[in-house]
Amino acid sequence: MAALVLETRDDIGAALRMRLAGFVRSLRDSGFKVGLAETNDALALLRSHLSSRPHELKGAFRALFCGRRSDWQAFDEIFDAYWFAKGLKGAIKSVGDSPKKGVKTIRELTDASVQTTDGPAGDVERTAGEEEDEDSEAETDAKREGASIADNLGQTDFRKIHDPEAMERAHQLAERLAHSMRVRLTRRDRQKRKGPRLDLRRTIRHSISHGGTPIELIRKGPRERQLRLVVLLDASGSMNNYTGVFTRFVHGILDNFREAEAFLFHTRLVHVSSALSERDAARALDRMGLMAQGVGGGTKIGEAIAEFNRWHAARVIHSRTCVMILSDGYDTGDPQQLGAEMAALRRRCKRIVWLNPLIGWQGYEPTAGGMSAALPHVDLFAPAHNLDSLAALEPYLAKL
Amino acid sequence: MTTTKQQLATALAETGYVADEGLATALVLTEMLKRPLLLEGEAGVGKTEVAKALAKLENTDLIRLQCYEGLDRSDAIYEWNYQRQLLAIKAHEGSGETANAIEEAVFSEKYLLERPLLAAIRQDKAPVLLIDEIDRADEEFEAFLLEILSDYQVSIPELGTVEARSIPRVVLTSNGTRELSDALRRRCLYHYVDYPAPDREARILLSRVEGLDAKLALQIAELMGNLRKEDLAKVPGVAETIDWASALIGLGGRNNLHDQRELVFETLACVLKTREDQARVTKDVTDRLLGKVA
Numbered sequence: 129m130a131a132l133v134l135e136t137r138d139d140i141g142a143a144l145r146m147r148l149a150g151f152v153r154s155l156r157d158s159g160f161k162v163g164l165a166e167t168n169d170a171l172a173l174l175r176s177h178l179s180s181r182p183h184e185l186k187g188a189f190r191a192l193f194c195g196r197r198s199d200w201q202a203f204d205e206i207f208d209a210y211w212f213a214k215g216l217k218g219a220i221k222s223v224g225d226s227p228k229k230g231v232k233t234i235r236e237l238t239d240a241s242v243q244t245t246d247g248p249a250g251d252v253e254r255t256a257g258e259e260e261d262e263d264s265e266a267e268t269d270a271k272r273e274g275a276s277i278a279d280n281l282g283q284t285d286f287r288k289i290h291d292p293e294a295m296e297r298a299h300q301l302a303e304r305l306a307h308s309m310r311v312r313l314t315r316r317d318r319q320k321r322k323g324p325r326l327d328l329r330r331t332i333r334h335s336i337s338h339g340g341t342p343i344e345l346i347r348k349g350p351r352e353r354q355l356r357l358v359v360l361l362d363a364s365g366s367m368n369n370y371t372g373v374f375t376r377f378v379h380g381i382l383d384n385f386r387e388a389e390a391f392l393f394h395t396r397l398v399h400v401s402s403a404l405s406e407r408d409a410a411r412a413l414d415r416m417g418l419m420a421q422g423v424g425g426g427t428k429i430g431e432a433i434a435e436f437n438r439w440h441a442a443r444v445i446h447s448r449t450c451v452m453i454l455s456d457g458y459d460t461g462d463p464q465q466l467g468a469e470m471a472a473l474r475r476r477c478k479r480i481v482w483l484n485p486l487i488g489w490q491g492y493e494p495t496a497g498g499m500s501a502a503l504p505h506v507d508l509f510a511p512a513h514n515l516d517s518l519a520a521l522e523p524y525l526a527k528l
Numbered sequence: 529m530t531t532t533k534q535q536l537a538t539a540l541a542e543t544g545y546v547a548d549e550g551l552a553t554a555l556v557l558t559e560m561l562k563r564p565l566l567l568e569g570e571a572g573v574g575k576t577e578v579a580k581a582l583a584k585l586e587n588t589d590l591i592r593l594q595c596y597e598g599l600d601r602s603d604a605i606y607e608w609n610y611q612r613q614l615l616a617i618k619a620h621e622g623s624g625e626t627a628n629a630i631e632e633a634v635f636s637e638k639y640l641l642e643r644p645l646l647a648a649i650r651q652d653k654a655p656v657l658l659i660d661e662i663d664r665a666d667e668e669f670e671a672f673l674l675e676i677l678s679d680y681q682v683s684i685p686e687l688g689t690v691e692a693r694s695i696p697r698v699v700l701t702s703n704g705t706r707e708l709s710d711a712l713r714r715r716c717l718y719h720y721v722d723y724p725a726p727d728r729e730a731r732i733l734l735s736r737v738e739g740l741d742a743k744l745a746l747q748i749a750e751l752m753g754n755l756r757k758e759d760l761a762k763v764p765g766v767a768e769t770i771d772w773a774s775a776l777i778g779l780g781g782r783n784n785l786h787d788q789r790e791l792v793f794e795t796l797a798c799v800l801k802t803r804e805d806q807a808r809v810t811k812d813v814t815d816r817l818l819g820k821v822a
Contacts, residue, residue: 161710169561176560177532184533184553191554192561195713197568197704200720328610329602336631340617443704 144174151210152193158206160199166192182211301515302373303380303409355525356387358444358477360436362455364394364427370485370513374454377518379404379412389444392416393432399440429459429498430466437472450479450525454512456486459498467501474505481521482506488513531556536585545574545581546724546731554719555582564677564698566662566713569721572765574732575701578721579658582697589655591696593644595665601672605682607641635686645673646682649692657696663706670712677715724766726750732766737773741783748773750821751785751792755799758809758817764799772798785818792818 148170155162169192178184186207194200327348335342359378363371382388382404389401403415445451451473459466474480482502486492488511494503503509508524511517531539533552540547540555547555555578558565567575583590593604613634620630642650648657662670676682680692700716702708724732729749733740752769775795785792793814800806 161714163714166714169563172561173557187533187550187553188557190550191557191565191717191719194718194720195566195710195716196718197720200718329608332608332610332613335617336627336634339627340614340621340630443706 145171147211148174151207154206154210155193158202160193161195162193299373299376299409302377302518303383356444356446356449357381357389357525358449358451359388359390360397360432360451360453360455361390361392362394362427362429362453363392364458366427366456366458367485370454370456374512375413375416376409378454379409383407389440391432391436391440393427393429393436395428395431397432397435397440427455427459428461429455429457429502430461430463430469433469433473434465437469437476441473441476445476447478449477450481451477452481452483453506454483456484457482457494457496457499457502459496461498463497463501466498467505470502470505479507480505481508481510481524483510483512483518483521485511485513487511488517531559539585540581541731541735543581543584544735545577546728546735547578547581548724548728551578551719551721554717557717558697561717562695564700564716566700566702566708566716566718567721568702568704568718570723570763570765571703572767573721573723574766575721576658576660579656579699579701582699583656586654586656586697588653589651590658591644591648591651591655592658592660594660595662595669597664597666599665599669603643604645604669604673605643605676606646606684607643608635608686609639609641613639637687640684640687645676646690648696649676649680649682649694650690651694651696654694655696657698659698659700661703662700662712663702663704663708667709670709674709674712674715723753723756723763724749726753729753729766729769733770733773736770737777739777740773744776744783744785745773747785747821748776751817752799754817754820755809758813760800760805760808761802762800762805764801768799768801772796785821789815789818 148167152162152167152170170189173179173185173188173192178188186204189207190200190203194203325348327346330346330348331342331344334344334346338344359381361371361374361378367374378390382390382401389399390404392398392400400416404412406412406415470480484494484499487494487509494500494509510521533549533556536556537547537549537552540552554565557563567578569575579592580590616634616639617630620633625633644657648655659673662673665673677698680695681689683689700712723729726746726749729752730742730745733745733748734742737745748769752764752772756763772795775798776791779791779795782788793811796809796814797806800809
């Protein structure tokens with residue numbers, strides 16, 4: 129693409145132009161959003177007086193090519209690596225690189241749960257004992273898109289799905305579920321349009337045909353703001369059985385809600401929205417896997433939430449935000465810290481929903497240290513061990 | 529014709545704004561490439577001041593659009609003056625003019641209220657257009673802002689297209705409360721405004737606070753630099769430093785921070801703005817911070 133522009137310029141050397149094209153390409157590989165117009169402007173810079181001093185050129189290129197703080201921080205290294213061939217190995221990270229060996233990635237976790245077909249295939253039948261409390265949702269189920277296929281799968285605990293095909297179907301359903309949630313929530317918004325104030329501009333426009341008498345009154349009101357969802361997904365070892373499905377669910381949410389952010393935590397917190405905004409689920413998981421290396425270890429929920437409060441909360445949370453935590457609550461950190469951080473988070477957002485796959489287990493009580501510390505600050509504590517329980521969230525979210 | 533960044537930095541310093549090298553480069557580029565400049569950074573690092581200094585430097589008007597949630601075309605670009613239009617319609621009623629003629633008259637320049645964006649492109653001398661806290665406006669607003677920033681024209685259905693008389697120099701600021709679209713980021717030059725290094729902060733203090741001694745300014749700046757490294761809920765910005773320096777001077781502080789530990793501790797309320805932070809920075813912490821200052 130860059131080469132196209134370059135052909136039309138004759139006043140700087142061909143070699144330099146190719147070098148610039150290469151530079152732009154390595155920036156793009158590192159995730160910079162650089163377009164044709166920027167390349168053109170960079171050429172203009174090369175032709176200007178700035179080009180005589182590489183140091184000034186670097187500052188100029190930085191202002192031109194960077195678009196966000198992360199770009200800003202990465203730029204120097206990439207620039208030096210490319211133009212001065214310093215520290216070349218570490219600097220240029222390609223987005224599509226394969227993850228390092230030895231570290232489990234999300235993708236592998238997902239695949240692993242698909243491939244380990246040790247259990248009898250076709251083990252997708254309902255599991256007795258999981259059904260009773262699901263009755264109340266039967267009604268909403270019938271209307272939901274894809275519900276008929278979901279009949280069987282919907283009530284099966286994710287742990288008990290071993291068949292790869294069934295797993296794939298569960299993943300697809302999770303994603304579709306997220307989509308239908310979004311469609312319903314928007315429709316609901318559109319119907320509430322009786323504004324409290326007069327729209328004078330439109331009223332006058334319409335009054336002209338009546339000789340200036342405003343017969344038709346046109347009203348306006350504050351636009352309904354959509355709910356913003358912030359998802360904190362626990363990817364620690366104890367969640368292994370669920371991570372795959374939840375990741376797909378979160379991918380679906382990010383794809384379909386206009387305002388959503390996703391974070392993943394185990395011992396650290398990782399912002400994964402940009403990876404999950406990839407349309408193709410497999411690629412999204414790949415990218416997320418790269419960003420969240422080392423998943424499947426222990427959990428420090430308190431620290432993760434503290435980090436979230438400190439660095440991300442101001443940016444991603446506004447008054448109509450619902451924070452959804454997907455975790456089993458098994459915490460190796462300090463329960464007191466978790467309690468304090470949950471209280472801080474509670475003050476910021478509208479609702480905290482904690483989805484815990486363990487609630488679906490018979491005889492589960494939230495007595496684990498971390499869980500009981502967090503519970504007082506949670507608005508909704510709900511099961512998330514099968515698709516139906518995820519679907520049951522929708523009416524709750526619609527009310528916000 | 530093109531100014532170098534050194535010339536620009538010197539000229540800016542004369543207006544009272546102490547720019548670092550990167551910012552001066554970015555400002556030179558806005559002129560060269562005719563692109564808007566997007567400034568990001570924590571609250572209180574002097575993003576808005578850049579636009580003010582630039583306007584002073586160019587000796588031109590500063591037109592400011594403060595963004596907020598729900599900002600729309602009628603607040604940002606133009607609006608019709610409805611009250612006058614209604615009066616005009618009534619006044620024309622008896623005159624026997626046709627409805628069309630009345631409409632012509634009512635939707636004319638006379639009844640148009642300029643808002644900042646329209647005003648900015650209709651100046652004879654290119655102004656500095658400051659679009660403050662763009663992250664507070666909605667995404668839809670960002671979209672039509674982009675349109676204006678690329679074409680520098682506004683179409684008003686009743687009047688036609690208004691072409692720009694001069695291309696304003698555009699400065700956008702963002703606190704990062706919302707992620708901005710890639711399209712907007714690409715369109716703009718970008719500069720991340722960080723907290724200033726101690727010597728630059730000292731120079732800022734000297735240009736802003738009267739009666740301040742150079743040594744004291746440097747001490748204050750160093751102390752602030754260390755304070756920002758503490759684990760604070762709300763990290764104090766440059767504005768806070770200036771307040772604090774003024775407070776020290778106003779309360780008759782002497783020229784060495786070490787001689788007046790009490791006063792330093794008491795006036796720290798100028799920079800610490802939450803209960804947690806005030807509790808965290810105790811007397812001991814203050815003494816420790818002071819110990820690191822030369």
